[in-house]
Amino acid sequence: MALRDSATGKTIREYSIDELKDAATLMRGYDLLALHAAGSGHAGGTLSVMDLTAALYLRVAHHDPKNPNWPDRDRIIWSAGHKAPSLYLGLAFAGFCPIDDVVTLRKLGSPFQGHPHCLKLPGVEVSTGSLGQGLSIAVGMALAARLDDRSHKIFCIMGDGEQQEGQVWEAAMEAGHFHLDNIVGIIDCNRLQIDGWVRDVMQVEPLAEKYSSFGWNVLRIDGNDMAQVVDTLEKARKLTGKPVVILADTIKGKGVSFMEDQAGWHGKAPNRAELDAALKELGVSERIPVEALLKKALNFQAEATRKLDAKMPHFSRDYWWNTGSSMKVLMEPNRKGFGRALAECGGDERVVCLGLDISGSVTISDFYAGKPERARRWISLGIAEQSATAAAAGMAREGKLPVLGSYATFSAARNLDQIRTSICYGNFNVLIAGAHAGVSVGPDGATHQALEDLFAMQGLPNMAVVVPCDIVEARKATRHLLLDHIGPKYIRFAREATPIVTNEHTPFVFGKANVIRLRADGDNFADAFETRLASDYANESEDLSIIAIGPMVPEAMRAAWILKCEYGYESRIVNMHTLKPIDEQAVIRAARETGVVVTAEEHQIGALAGPVSRIITSSQALYGAHCITGAIGVNDRFGDTGAPWELVKELEVSAEHIAQKAAQLMAVKKGH
Numbered sequence: 001m002a003l004r005d006s007a008t009g010k011t012i013r014e015y016s017i018d019e020l021k022d023a024a025t026l027m028r029g030y031d032l033l034a035l036h037a038a039g040s041g042h043a044g045g046t047l048s049v050m051d052l053t054a055a056l057y058l059r060v061a062h063h064d065p066k067n068p069n070w071p072d073r074d075r076i077i078w079s080a081g082h083k084a085p086s087l088y089l090g091l092a093f094a095g096f097c098p099i100d101d102v103v104t105l106r107k108l109g110s111p112f113q114g115h116p117h118c119l120k121l122p123g124v125e126v127s128t129g130s131l132g133q134g135l136s137i138a139v140g141m142a143l144a145a146r147l148d149d150r151s152h153k154i155f156c157i158m159g160d161g162e163q164q165e166g167q168v169w170e171a172a173m174e175a176g177h178f179h180l181d182n183i184v185g186i187i188d189c190n191r192l193q194i195d196g197w198v199r200d201v202m203q204v205e206p207l208a209e210k211y212s213s214f215g216w217n218v219l220r221i222d223g224n225d226m227a228q229v230v231d232t233l234e235k236a237r238k239l240t241g242k243p244v245v246i247l248a249d250t251i252k253g254k255g256v257s258f259m260e261d262q263a264g265w266h267g268k269a270p271n272r273a274e275l276d277a278a279l280k281e282l283g284v285s286e287r288i289p290v291e292a293l294l295k296k297a298l299n300f301q302a303e304a305t306r307k308l309d310a311k312m313p314h315f316s317r318d319y320w321w322n323t324g325s326s327m328k329v330l331m332e333p334n335r336k337g338f339g340r341a342l343a344e345c346g347g348d349e350r351v352v353c354l355g356l357d358i359s360g361s362v363t364i365s366d367f368y369a370g371k372p373e374r375a376r377r378w379i380s381l382g383i384a385e386q387s388a389t390a391a392a393a394g395m396a397r398e399g400k401l402p403v404l405g406s407y408a409t410f411s412a413a414r415n416l417d418q419i420r421t422s423i424c425y426g427n428f429n430v431l432i433a434g435a436h437a438g439v440s441v442g443p444d445g446a447t448h449q450a451l452e453d454l455f456a457m458q459g460l461p462n463m464a465v466v467v468p469c470d471i472v473e474a475r476k477a478t479r480h481l482l483l484d485h486i487g488p489k490y491i492r493f494a495r496e497a498t499p500i501v502t503n504e505h506t507p508f509v510f511g512k513a514n515v516i517r518l519r520a521d522g523d524n525f526a527d528a529f530e531t532r533l534a535s536d537y538a539n540e541s542e543d544l545s546i547i548a549i550g551p552m553v554p555e556a557m558r559a560a561w562i563l564k565c566e567y568g569y570e571s572r573i574v575n576m577h578t579l580k581p582i583d584e585q586a587v588i589r590a591a592r593e594t595g596v597v598v599t600a601e602e603h604q605i606g607a608l609a610g611p612v613s614r615i616i617t618s619s620q621a622l623y624g625a626h627c628i629t630g631a632i633g634v635n636d637r638f639g640d641t642g643a644p645w646e647l648v649k650e651l652e653v654s655a656e657h658i659a660q661k662a663a664q665l666m667a668v669k670k671g672h
């Protein structure tokens with residue numbers, strides 16, 4: 001029986017099947033409430049897996065909430081990290097943490113991060129979020145248990161779409177090879193993934209035959225039938241000689257009729273009306289203190305906001321986006337510029353877009369939306385970034401123009417060796433989109449925030465790297481890279497809406513920076529600036545330069561406004577949209593003509609600061625010249641869970657931080 005007192009070995013509480021059913025229903029209610037309070041999260045998959053969660057945490061697994069690191073506890077790994085709220089509710093109902101606290105889900109500073117973080121919450125075994133890694137971790141834990149002569153079990157919860165990741169099968173082979181009978185894999189077979197039905201995106205069945213041929217015991221059950229779930233988990237504990245996998249057939253969105261079997265509810269949170277309807281249908285409206293918990297969430301948020309604002313650099317007034325009556329700006333996500341360009345240029349018969357099960361939100365699906373004649377050239381490869389990358393190389397070798405994209409962590413990090421060896425080494429013509437990059441994917445948390453991708457991409461020979469500053473530039477850059485640039489190419493963009501600061505007439509020349517100058521503030525933020533190609537720009541002997549990439553360009557423009565209003569300083573903003581090949585002349589001129597250079601990147605410091613520093617320190621044209629430099633970016637830390645604009649502040653990549661740094665450097669310059 002679960003829930004043990006690790007000191008005495010006694011069972012803390014015995015749950016009957018009916019009590020477990022009831023707990024699972026209540027957990028579903030708390031889950032939806034937490035998602036509603038967060039405003040984001042994964043409803044479908046957390047509901048489908050809730051019966052398994054309740055059975056595991058409250059009855060089958062041996063663990064002690066008072067002693068989360070008890071060496072003989074069973075380990076539960078959530079390879080499907082996006083189902084984190086189910087994990088949190090399993091822990092909370094078992095007594096590891098207060099149930100009410102889960103309502104702070106996905107808020108800045110909450111231990112209930114968008115994806116599980118083992119350093120933030122006791123009872124979370126490992127941090128997950130990048131699909132396909134959990135079973136390998138289970139293999140490692142199982143081998144360690146064997147070396148230590150311990151008899152605990154390692155449960156690993158996965159999704160059926162997740163089975164598309166090749167790493168799952170490497171781990172399955174290892175577990176079979178080593179006869180790791182201390183592993184119990186659990187697959188939440190709800191038959192849906194993000195882009196639709198698993199069978200349509202990339203068939204994974206027959207899973208029973210696959211696991212069995214890899215040397216596993218296979219048990220197939222109705223994963224929403226509590227009696228079967230408990231029976232099977234208890235049986236799995238006892239089987240010896242081979243690892244066990246439980247194929248649990250479930251319904252995505254289980255328990256809420258309008259969410260059941262709906263792909264659209266994969267990554268969505270209910271609004272208030274939907275929450276009320278769901279709680280009513282679950283029959284838990286009266287059992288959950290909804291209003292009190294929503295108030296708790298609001299208070300938690302208010303405190304997080306207060307702390308964050310206290311940490312921000314302060315000026316004589318508020319310059320934040322759209323807070324004043326003038327300098328108004330429109331915002332749209334850069335990713336939409338990528339999608340628009342694919343829609344416009346996709347008529348070229350060589351273009352082939354590869355789906356990685358996140359097609360709508362990265363906008364790659366715009367390529368074929370409303371254009372059935374392109375359906376043949378839209379090829380879904382499922383959640384399999386590594387194979388897709390090498391497949392793209394194969395297509396390029398045959399004269400195609402492949403495009404692939406996902407969260408930048410998955411399209412430019414997980415598959416790095418494939419990009420390096422299969423694509424770049426052969427100089428193949430492949431366009432890779434690093435979507436949702438930087439902090440813009442906020443509440444998903446650090447696992448999903450690519451803050452390192454540019455190091456690798458710009459470090460690869462033959463690779464061109466472009467980081468557009470807004471939706472308009474993203475469209476121009478995509479068009480250029482796709483049709484005019486031959487070779488490996490990487491475009492990086494954000495998910496959140498960011499300011500639109502260029503227009504159709506703004507120059508965009510690959511490899512050539514733009515210089516942006518504040519002319520006069522007015523009603524419209526973008527109109528207050530003038531932009532020229534850096535090579536056409538005549539020196540105005542500004543006080544300082546800010547060299548920026550991507551969404552940091554609008555921040556740099558806002559910093560220039562702050563610096564002008566607060567100190568009277570004139571700033572030269574250099575939009576270095578093409579990070580590689582970098583415009584060396586624009587850097588040399590900024591350093592020589594202004595003597596102060598601040599770099600600004602929404603990335604670990606160095607992707608931009610590194611090349612700029614190299615140019616400043618090693619260009620003959622600057623020998624003997626004075627230049628004071630500073631860098632704004634993420635300072636050697638992981639991201640966090642929080643709203644995107646909160647993270648801009650938390651990770652110190654706002655205009656205010658740029659302005660503060662520039663003012664410090666100006667004080668040094670004046671002291672010379």
Ligand SMILES: Cc1ncc(C[n+]2csc(CCOP(=O)(O)OP(=O)(O)O)c2C)c(N)n1
Pocket residue numbers: 044045046048080082129130131132158159160161162163188190192193194252266356357358383406410414
């Ligand atoms: C390596 C990786 N690629 C892509 C994603 C984005 N992603 C999150 S959930 C998901 C779909 C998962 O489908 P499935 O395993 O069937 O889970 P369920 O439907 O039960 O939520 C994807 C593609 C990710 N988290 N990790």
